[in-house]
Amino acid sequence: MPTDEPTHTTERTDGPGPGSADRRVLVLSNSSAGSSEEEIVERVCRELESCSPAGTEVVTPADDEEYAAAVASAVGRVVVVMGGDGSLHRLLQSVHDQDLLGRVGAVGVVPLGTGNDLARGAGIPLDPQAAARVAVAGARTERGLLVDDEGSVVVNVVHAGVAAEATAHAGDVKGVLGKAAYGWGALRAGLTSKGWHLRVSVDGENIADDGRPELMVTLALGSSVGGGTPVAPHARADDGQVEVVVAHGVSPLARVRFALDLRKGRHTQREDVTLTSGREVVVTAERDIDAFRVNTDGEVEEQRVARRSWRLLDQGWTLRVPEGSTGDVG
Template sequence: MQNTPLTLLILNGKGAGNEELRAAVTTLREEGFDVAVRVTWEKGDGERYVQEAVALQATTVVAGGGDGTINEIATALAALPAGQRPVLGILPLGTANDFATSVGIPAEMEPALRLAIVGKQTAIDLACVNGDRYFINMATGGFGTRITTETPEKLKSALGGVSYFIHGLMRVDALKPDSCEISGPDFHWQGDALVIGIGNGRQAGGGQKLCPEALINDGQLNLSIVTAQELLPTLLHSLTRDDENPNIVSAQLTSLAIRSPNEMTFNLDGEPLTGSEFTIEVMPGALNCRLPPQCALLA
């Protein structure tokens, strides 16, 4: 294989010692694929490596890490002019890997890396928050956000995505709803929300399907608001029954505004953003991403 296009693999530092990944990179290089590896150490490295990928004329940038790493790389790609933007590939190396899991990226390193390099590229949506922050998977507010930001690293390392749910059960006594107003085209809601999910993707917090109908290429965001005063029965209802849940308000919107008299924190793919006003809008077809052929999140 001669003159193969360059792929730049940007690895979160936590995954740099993964032996299965090292073997996968070696295998693909031996097959003739041009794979360069960069490892992030601190905030800003991902953006710098994306700029380097453009300078090297890489056709694909692979984000190797969890949802936060994918967010960092997707955000850096979105800032580029469309004509210079490499295709995004995904290598799941995080704790929860919510986006990678829901779109069907293989958990094994070699098939995941192969898909990231040679898979068919598909245009997917991105969501923009307050004009300068982004999420590719989901923004969560309320109780779910407090759980994902407070779950101890040791618990995450030991139990993976289940750790968020366990930590959540431990904290149910500390529930406080967020009072807010949410509005969008032909939509208005005001009240106390325990959990808010704004989904480009379907799940967050280690597998909780807050927006089970979301698609990543339909030009829409899916909104789910858990309004119940008792979170645990509501969660159990949503996990065990298929009928409409009276404690969940749902909508599909191209944009929405959230206002609260108090400060709220939203998790954008695991990256916290605090404020009292948020404007969120979908960016249709903002990125090209290599996804499995039967990806369940494509329209």
């Protein structure tokens, strides 16, 4: 007998199938997940299936081409990302590259990364099954999205200076130390970095060009990095602004005190820290030797650069969060 009730089906594919442009929730899984993570993914998929009236389509793209095709099939659909900030960055980068901003449905996150800072800041549960329920049935909140002059998007936080060096050092030991690698990287960078002479402009106004070297420049939509360090405790991803933090203190004592205050979110109260916000930011090295690394959503570029600019897009994206949560708050 015919029925109008939706069918609960889960389809696992290596790439998007011909019928993927439908109402099913699109679940993007990581093809490099280990066996222990695969078990979590299976449990999460069952949870998503039980919460999704139209069913789910789980896609594990094998390469960039398949990933782009999967994202293209997400127009008008809810998308659930299984992974950390890097996985979410990959999704929004593909959405931006394919000019799909505003066309892809709400995005849910099941945090399976190391730091999961965007999920933490947005109040999304770190328990995968609890996060799965929020991913398909949570409240919708609009989020900002930065893009730089190379076309790379920023979903959470981008750094220049010591914070980028710290992440680069953390990458050397992340496989061994896990989340603790961020602390090791920050310690090593803090002991060895002597600062960079940078000119920092926010909405056309120079806020760091007085000859002092800078220790760190951070542009933040989210509030934390490295698994919960409150790098921009007052940042909000839905206020139409990017928070800019510039740390000027580069003496050995200043670096130590800054690091201690940073762990507790008190660094923005320091006299050697400039805090502002805006929509367009330009960072320029004053000399060739001041070329700087850039760390975007936890990924550090190999090549140092002499100049980089960012602007906040008018068109952002929508994230699923727990009911009653408004995302990052100070």
